[in-house]
Amino acid sequence: MRFAENLKKLPRISHIATLRLLDADGNEIARIENKPGSAGSVAVYNYLAQIYGAITMEAAEKGLELYAEHTEEARATPGKHPSIDRLIDIAAGAPVLKVKPVFAV
Secondary structure: OOHHHHHHOOOOOOOEEEEEEEOOOOOEEEEEEOOOOOHHHHHHHHHHHHHHOOEOHHHHHHHHHHHOHHHHHHHHOOOOOHHHHHHHHHHOOOOOEEEEEEEOO
């Protein structure tokens, strides 16, 4: 299945302004804003956090499946898709990340 089709099956994210990604100590290591160009990543990461509780190795593997054709592109061009690169790293054993939503006002 393609990424656009996968997105249609994920929970809505209109109530989320930003997702904060936190390391084990609670330090923010990245933000994903709910705006054109990154809203799909907000949907994927939000879904993974709901299902797995955090971005674990298992969650990262599921996320790579959800990104579908974009995962292959990210593997071929590291740096082009930072949200996918992060999942690739976690699937390979990088530390788990907590996800904290910042809700839209």
